[in-house]
Amino acid sequence: MLTLIKNGEVFTPDYIGKKDILLVDQKIGYIQDSIDVPNSFVQINVVDATDKMVVPGFIDAHVHITGGGGEGSYRTRTPELQLTEATLAGVTTIIGVIGTDGTTRSMSNLIAKARGLEEEGITCYVQTGSYQVPVKTLMDKIEDDIILIDKIIGVGEIAISDHRSSQPTAEELAKIASAARIGGMLSGKAGVVNVHVGDSYEHVRLIEEVVKTTEIPIQQFYPTHMNRNPHLFEAAIEYARNGGYIDFTTSSIPNSKDDWNIKCSKALKRLLDEEIDIEQITFTSDAQGSLPKFDEQGNFIGLGIGKVSSLFAEVRDAILTEGISPEVAFKVITQSPASILKLDQKGRIMKGKDADLVILNKKDLTIDTVFAMGKIMVENGEAVVKGTFE
Secondary structure: OEEEEEEEEEEOOOEEEEEEEEEEOOEEEEEEOOOOOOOOOOOEEEEEOOOEEEEEOEEEEEEOOOOOEOOOOHHHEOOOOOHHHHHOOOEEEEEEOOOOOOOOOOHHHHHHHHHHHHHHOOEEEEEEOOOOOOOOOOOOOHHHHHHHOOOEEEEEEEEEOOOOOOOOOHHHHHHHHHHHHHHHHHHOOOOEEEEEEOOOOOOOHHHHHHHHHOOOOHHHEEEEOOOOOHHHHHHHHHHHHOOOOEEEEOOOOOOOOOOOOOOHHHHHHHHHHOOOOHHHEEEEOOEOOEEEEEOOOOOEEEEEEOOOHHHHHHHHHHHHOOOOOHHHHHHHHOHHHHHHOOOOOOOOOOOOOEOOEEEEEOOOOEEEEEEEOOEEEEEOOEEOOOOOOO
16 A cells, blocks of 8 residues: 655654655655656555644553553543544554553453554554562563563563552662563563652652662663652652653643642753753653542542543643744654664654654644554544444
8 A cells, every 4th residue: 555645844753844755555665855646556545744744653652551540449440542542642652551450450451452452553562560569470570571472562660659559679670670671682672661650759769779789771761750749850850860761641630739740841841951861751641540639648539540642732732832842842752762662663754664654734733644554543633443342
């Protein structure tokens, strides 16, 4: 199948001007100033991208694809992700995680859901384990999961600095990181440890202790929710200055009037002002995860749910409200996560890469068209491919 996208302003995510892009089956075949539609050739689907921006398909590296949570008992177990919740939000690649509930949410279920989403049209990988230590793997060891299971690219989300965590020690976290690192090296995968960071003033101290006392580099860890509250955000800046990756969560709920999440678009602006490298910064949605609300005594008092749609909403705000250039803002959901997670075929518009593209209306930065592996999933803002049970 051939698709020709004409006259779009192309962001790779770096801006390269007005170009034509030819998609050949699931790959980007050619990018040129102008590509003519040949006569007497096979049928080519031509998409007019005049007055539109063409950007890489978005990567959401932290999604509870099988649902999550349940902190308010069984009835609060959140539902699994549906295909169009991702595609309508421009997301073409997802990393699935389990989260708090490592008992009724299993690794076999997580991998089955990932394969189901791929059958429906988008790319999906997973992390092995959940909040708890010891890590509940699919096979016997973390290394076995990463080396032998194609869908498993790392470990997580392991919870620290949180009353819901299993209170791991630095030694336990070091062993997890070592196993993930070895598994990644032997399989050509990232092998990162995705770390859930809670509200505690301990912040990322446990990670820093591992880095200080072992040979494991700080880049082996991928801490998330780093905009959870103001004091953690300040710690995140210092952590990034030391070379660490930091991930901000776009879905949020305040735990008290004095404890609001730092809005991702504003967090990005602050980090850029602090001259933190954009390659160290990502946004993820925490979609389908429960967003529990607790009082000062730690009692459960309410619940929200993460949404994939929050991902691009924050990038859009970063551009339109915070004045961040599009080519920089797009990187936190394209090039940066692709680099951190070693997703070599994702996150960039280049010849030979996977044909994951989003076409945006230039005037208001709304999503017009979405391609996943060369197939149109969304057209004129409407889903043209739906999940099996949608």
